[in-house]
Amino acid sequence: MDFDVIVIGSGLAGLASALTAKERGAADILLVESEGVLGGSTRLSGGVVMGSRSRLQREAGIEDGGDDLFKEYMAINVWDVAAGPVERWAARSGETIDWLADHGVPFYERLIFSGDDRRPRGHCVNGGGQAIVDALVPRCREAGIEFLLGNRVDELVHDNGRVTGVRAGGEELTCGSVIVATGGFGANPEHLAAHYPIAWIPGETFYIGADGARGDHLRFAGQVGAAVTGENRGLRMLNPGVDTMHEAFLPGWTILVDDRGQRFCDETAPYGILDSLLKPRGDVGYVVFDHAALRPPPGLAERYGDAYKQIWPNHAKFKPKHYTADVMEQFSGHERVHSAESLEALARSAGLPEADFAGTVARYNQLVEAGEDTDFGKAARFLNPISTAPFYAVEVRPTAIAHTGYGLRIDDHARVIGVDGNVIEGLYAAGECTGGIVGPTYSGSGSSLASAAGVGRMAGEAAARAVLAARV
Structure with a gap:
């Protein structure tokens, strides 16, 4: 056998898996990365990790119950996720934050609200996602973990229902356990069209992530008979379709209306909520x-x-990217950018019902005057009247893809489950390549990195345990 454990992918899930497997007794570990740079989509992320009951949270005086994160996560997703693995990573999420900090990940002391959670759980990394990679890669090297860059795994080698290695570039490498941590499929238009069709508009949809996120895990699933789940799950962000500039949040002085001209939310809501509401x-x-x-x-x-x-x-302080005077002037006349001297003319230009739209704006201005948004609860400091011509309406669609959630089905120890319902021996998965972790509503900033780290550690533990058991 060439290695105890082979990890495919070098984002947070892969790095956490490899390092944990080493700490749990696996001797020879190889991490294979298809691209020429380590870090996957993690290195491009904002670097927020969700966690409950970490040292930092306790030191900040934030009280969090033992199962509060799990219950809130399940509630926002109407229990339409895999409860077993979600419960296990949620219960250990604070421990995972502590583990990352102990391995050199530089967290700020101040926590933020990750999404619509009841208390701050977002742990922010000084230096963003790249700082996570910069901290964990040296730790992996110090532990003796080998890295192989620029090598895309073509195939999982399997025998009698057990995965026994990988094949890449015509070379076969054997091992006791394989951990798939290849990320999502946002960089693969064919997979987006097939498995995330609600996000796919040819020529407009774009992915905020690494080029290596091409859906290799779906190819692996077909090779070994693994179950996949999570169709049409992930995270979409609103985009006006004039460019591929990513803008996570709407300015508080906007209102968001549907094609009936009616307002339907607090416009400052987390992006996962807006995605779900659309x-x-x-x-x-x-x-x-x-x-x-x-x-x-x-x-x-x-x-x-x-x-x-x-x-x-x-x-840095968030500022509008699209909703500025310069951008409105630049894209004046674009089919998605409308402006007019009256609300009725604006509605006609955008194709909205005139009376309904004018009534919506009138109602909003009344709430502004009263100083309280009793319709949707937007904070008073964001309430500014929409009363000065010219008026603008920018058509947006959720076509900026930040996460894909269709992938390998796993159990509460990150073991991959086959289409026959049985665990596939020797195969584990973590991170964006797993399915069933993301539900109908993306829960908030830091949930994907929390899952990557938490489930990654679960995969590393289980993979090492299996290797050690085989030696007895």
Whole structure:
């Protein structure tokens, strides 16, 4: 046997898997990366990791019950996820944060709200996702883990229902356990069209992630008879379709209406919530604002500048990317960007019902005047009237893909389950290549990295345990 454990993929899931397997007694470990750089999509991420009951959370005086994260995660996903693995990583999420910190990941002391959670659970990394990679790779090398870059695994080698190695570039490498941590399939248009069709608009959909996220895990599933789950799951963010510039949040001075011209949410809600709310509305929305938001009147610049409730210690102050005077001027006349001197004319331009749209804006302005959004609960500091011509409506669709959730079905020890319902011996998976972890609503910033690290550790533990048991 060439290695005890072979890990495929070098994002957080792969690095956590490899390092944990080493710590749990596996001797010879190889990590194979298809690209020429380590880190996968982790290195491109914002570097927020969700966790409950970590040292940092306790030191900040934040009280979190033992199963609060699990219950909230399940509730927001109406229990439409794999409860076993979710419960296990949620219960150990604080321990996982501590493990990352002990291995040199530089977290800020201040936590943020990850999404719609009841207390701060978002642990922000100084340096973002790249800092996670920069911390764990040296630890892996110090532990004697080998790296093989620029080698894409072609095939999982299997015999009598057990995975026994990998084949890459015509060479076969044998091992006791294989951990698949290849990421998602956002960089593969064919897979997006087939397995995430609600996110796929040819020529518009774009992926915020590593080029290596091509869905290799789906090819592996076919080779060994692994079950896959999570069709049409992931994270989509709103995009006006004028470019491929990623914008995570809407400014608080906007309103978001559907194709009936009706408002339906607190516009400062987390991106996962907005994604979920667009699904029953035909995946089309209109971001509405006025000239005062682009060119604030004298004395109101500071008020309009305070447009986001998200304040991350590892991120510069959030500012609009698309909803600015310069961008509106640049894309004036674009089929998705509408402006007019009256609300009725704006509705006609955007194809919205005039009376309904005008009534929606009138209602919103009444709430602004009252100083309280009793319809959807947007914070008072974001309530600014939409009353200064010209008015704008930008058609948006959730076509910026940040995460794909269709992948290998796993149990609560990250063991891959076959289509026959049995565990496939010698095969484990972690990270974005797994299915059943992401539900109908992406729970918030840091959940994907939390799953990568937490399930990665579970996979490393189980893989090492199997190797050690085989030696007895």
